[in-house]
Amino acid sequence: MTDVVLCSVDARGVATVTLNRPERNNAYNGEVINALIAGMESLAADPAVRVVVIRGNGKHFQAGADLSWLKEMGQLSPLENIEVSRRTASAIQGLTEFPKPTIALIHGGCFGGGTGIAAAADIVIASEDAIFAITEARWGVMAGIIVPHLNAAMGVRNVRRYALTCERFGAREAKEMGLVHQVCAEGGLEEAAAPVIDNLLMSAPEALAQTKRRALVEAGLDLSGSHFTELVEEHALKRQSDEAKEGLASFLEKRPPSWYPGDAT
Numbered sequence: 001m002t003d004v005v006l007c008s009v010d011a012r013g014v015a016t017v018t019l020n021r022p023e024r025n026n027a028y029n030g031e032v033i034n035a036l037i038a039g040m041e042s043l044a045a046d047p048a049v050r051v052v053v054i055r056g057n058g059k060h061f062q063a064g065a066d067l068s069w070l071k072e073m074g075q076l077s078p079l080e081n082i083e084v085s086r087r088t089a090s091a092i093q094g095l096t097e098f099p100k101p102t103i104a105l106i107h108g109g110c111f112g113g114g115t116g117i118a119a120a121a122d123i124v125i126a127s128e129d130a131i132f133a134i135t136e137a138r139w140g141v142m143a144g145i146i147v148p149h150l151n152a153a154m155g156v157r158n159v160r161r162y163a164l165t166c167e168r169f170g171a172r173e174a175k176e177m178g179l180v181h182q183v184c185a186e187g188g189l190e191e192a193a194a195p196v197i198d199n200l201l202m203s204a205p206e207a208l209a210q211t212k213r214r215a216l217v218e219a220g221l222d223l224s225g226s227h228f229t230e231l232v233e234e235h236a237l238k239r240q241s242d243e244a245k246e247g248l249a250s251f252l253e254k255r256p257p258s259w260y261p262g263d264a265t
Contacts, residue, residue, distance in 0.1 A: 002020065003020060003035065004019070004020055004021050004031050004032045004035050005017060005018070005019060005020060005032060005035035005036050005039050006018040006020045006057075007039045007042070007043065009043075009046070009048065009049055012050065012201060013048050013049050013050035013051065013201075014050065014051045014052075014053065014197055014201075015043050015046075015049045015051065015052045015053065016052075016053045016054075016055065017036070017039055017040070017043070017052055017053070017054045017055075018054075018055055018056070018057050019032065019036075019054075019055070019056040019057060019061070019062055020057045021057075022056075022057045022058025022059070022060075023058075024063070024066055025058065025059065025060040025062075025063035025108075025109060026056045026057065026058065026060060026061065026062045026063060026114075027062070027063045027064060027065060027066040027067075027069075028062070028064070028065055028066060028088075028113055029065075029066045029069040030069065030073075030084065030087070033087050033088055033091050034087065036091050037087065037090060037091050037094060040052075040091075040094050040095065040098060041094070043098075043100070044098060044099055044100065049100060050100060050101075050200070050201055050205060051100060051101050051102075051103065051197055051200050051201065052098065052100060052101070052102045052103070053102075053103045053104075053105060053193065053197070054095075054102060054103065054104045054105070054117065054121060055104075055105045055106075055107075055189070056106075056107070056108070056114075058108075059108050059109075060107070060108035060109035060110070061104075061105075061106040061107055061108055061109065061110045061114055061130070062109070062110055062111070062113065062114030062117060063109050063111050063112070063114065064111040064112020064113045064114055064135055064136075065112055065113055065136075065141075067139060067248050067251050067252065068252065070139075070141065070239060070244075070248055071245075071248040071249070071252065073239060074239045074240050074244055074245060074248070078236070078237075078240065081236040081237075081239055081240055082232060082233060082236045084236065084239075085145065085232045085233070085235040085236040085239070086232045088113075088145060088235070089145040089228065089231055089232050089235065092113075092116045092117070092120050092145060092146055092149060093120075093223055093228070095117060095120035095121065096120040096149060096216065096221055097213075097216065097222075099209040099212070099213070100205070100208065100209065101122050101123065101200045101208055101212070102120075102121045102122045102123070103121060103122065103123045103124070103125065103193055103196060103197070104117060104118050104121035104123070104124045104125070105125055105126075105189040105190075105193055106118060106124060106125070106126040106127070106130045106171075106180070106189075107126070107127045107129055107130055107186070107189060108129060108130065108131070109130075109131050109133075110126075110130055110131065110132045110133075111131075111132070111133045111134075111135050112133070112134065112135045112136055112143065113146065114132075115132055115133070115134050115146065115150065115179070116143070116145075116146030116149055116150070118132075118153070118174075118179055118180070119146060119149035119150045119152065119153035119154070119179065120146075120149050122212065123181055123196060124179065124180045124181050124182075125180070125181065125182045125183075125184060125189060125192050125193055125196070126171040126174060126175070126180045126182075126183055126184075127171065127183070127184055127185065127186045127187065127188060127189055128170075128171055128172075128183060128184070128185060128186050129171075129186045130170070130171040130174070130180075130183075131168050131169075131170060131171075132162075132168065132169050132170070132171075132173075132174050132179065133162070133166060133167065133168040133169070134150065134159070134162050134163040134166060135166045136163070136166075137163065137164065137166055138166040138247065139244070139247035139248055139250075139251055139257075140238075140241065140243035140244040140245070140246055140247025140248065140257065141238055141239055141244045141247065141248075142234075142235065142238045143163055144231050144234050144235050144238070145231045145232065145235045147159060147163070148220075148221060148223060148231075149221065150163070150179075152219055152220075152221055153178055153179050154174070154177040154178050154179040155177060155178060158177045158179075171183045182196075243259075246258050246259075
């Protein structure tokens with residue numbers, strides 16, 4: 001079986017984490033979540049690792065949740081659903097709090113949870129072909145567990161538009177909002193990332209970790225306790241709602257959901 005998340009570390013201490021489910025556009029499921037958590041925990045504990053680069057294999061960076069998997073999860077017990085949401089939230093929070101600099105290199109589609117990965121990364125470089133969308137509400141679920149990260153990255157006004165309309169926006173729009181730091185030519189991600197990585201390697205590792213930690217605390221992204229629990233429980237409950245069942249069914253059956261009244265024209 002092919003690993004759904006690949007991890008490698010070069011001689012400089014630059015790790016590459018590759019989402020490796022290209023046949024599903026790197027859509028996440030339980031296997032991807034668990035592999036991402038395990039991989040990042042291993043890299044965090046490795047003193048040789050200085051920087052982590054996150055990328056996607058195939059045509060797209062990350063297409064959000066595997067909706068077939070989400071439908072299956074919605075049929076589990078409430079406690080099992082809470083555990084699924086807790087692991088999902090822990091994956092994003094783990095990226096946010098990762099003690100070493102992280103760089104997301106984004107090409108193609110970056111949807112749903114993929115935007116959460118982008119928001120959780122310290123630095124985001126996108127190629128001109130990148131397309132973003134916060135798509136959860138379209139399918140009757142909600143993006144609650146990544147909203148704090150999205151708010152911090154692109155501003156609540158932009159989240160209130162794009163998480164409600166679920167419309168797509170390009171790399172340059174994402175840069176204007178703050179979700180992306182730099183846009184490069186298609187195929188130019190490695191070249192664009194090289195000087196950024198070099199600058200990070202020039203900085204002292206402990207100073208970087210302390211600076212990053214302080215920035216997160218002061219921004220209110222040190223999510224813990226009751227706040228984290230509220231995000232998880234809300235996320236799990238929505239996945240088991242009638243709206244979610246209808247929304248996911250409409251996707252799998254390739255039809256409009258029942259709440260769509262049709263085009264006004």
